[in-house]
Amino acid sequence: MEITKTGGRASGQVSLPATVDRVVLTGFMGSGKTTTGKLLAELLGWEFRDLDREIERRDGRTVPQIFAESGEEAFRRLEAGALASLCGRRRVVIALGGGAIEELRSRLLLEQTPRTAVVYLQAPLETLLERCAKDEGTARPLLGEAEARFKRRHPLYERVARHKVTTTELAAEAVAEAVVAALRG
Numbered sequence: 001m002e003i004t005k006t007g008g009r010a011s012g013q014v015s016l017p018a019t020v021d022r023v024v025l026t027g028f029m030g031s032g033k034t035t036t037g038k039l040l041a042e043l044l045g046w047e048f049r050d051l052d053r054e055i056e057r058r059d060g061r062t063v064p065q066i067f068a069e070s071g072e073e074a075f076r077r078l079e080a081g082a083l084a085s086l087c088g089r090r091r092v093v094i095a096l097g098g099g100a101i102e103e104l105r106s107r108l109l110l111e112q113t114p115r116t117a118v119v120y121l122q123a124p125l126e127t128l129l130e131r132c133a134k135d136e137g138t139a140r141p142l143l144g145e146a147e148a149r150f151k152r153r154h155p156l157y158e159r160v161a162r163h164k165v166t167t168t169e170l171a172a173e174a175v176a177e178a179v180v181a182a183l184r185g
Helices: 033-044 051-059 063-070 072-086 104-112 125-134 143-160 172-184
Strands: 022-026 047-050 092-095 116-122 163-166
Touching: 022 033, 022 172, 033 047, 033 092, 033 172, 047 051, 051 063, 051 072, 063 072, 072 092, 072 104, 104 143, 116 143, 116 172, 125 143, 163 172
Parallel strands: 022 092, 022 116, 047 092, 116 163
Antiparallel strands: none
């Protein structure tokens, strides 16, 4: 895949099939959704949106504040609303939060919104936790809690995503290119 670079940035010369208006990246924490999403959007010349940042922008509070002050149920409602809004856009790459997939409204939206390509960025739990340990400043669950979440979410990621990219041995740029290849598939 040839990518034209200008000033250190891709110029958006990579294209996807005309049947894809938006790409949604899902996966467990540490899978690279945000990093890959930014690179993918740059490759495509599309907009990038991180769903958690979108919720924070709309609500005026951080995700931890929303959880602490209003609870998970309220957060999931905000999340589903923000996702619905983003799924109405074209030429956008969306990075979901790792738990967004647990909410039925969000899963149905992803499954039923035409021209939406959902990609599961997957890796073994051990790899994901190693990556998270390197990401200082981000609150992460304890190991037992992480294992339980991973087991609960994995089948949901598998169900909703039409495409899967294993990120275990790939650099971020290679993951973005693998996503493009999978979508062209």
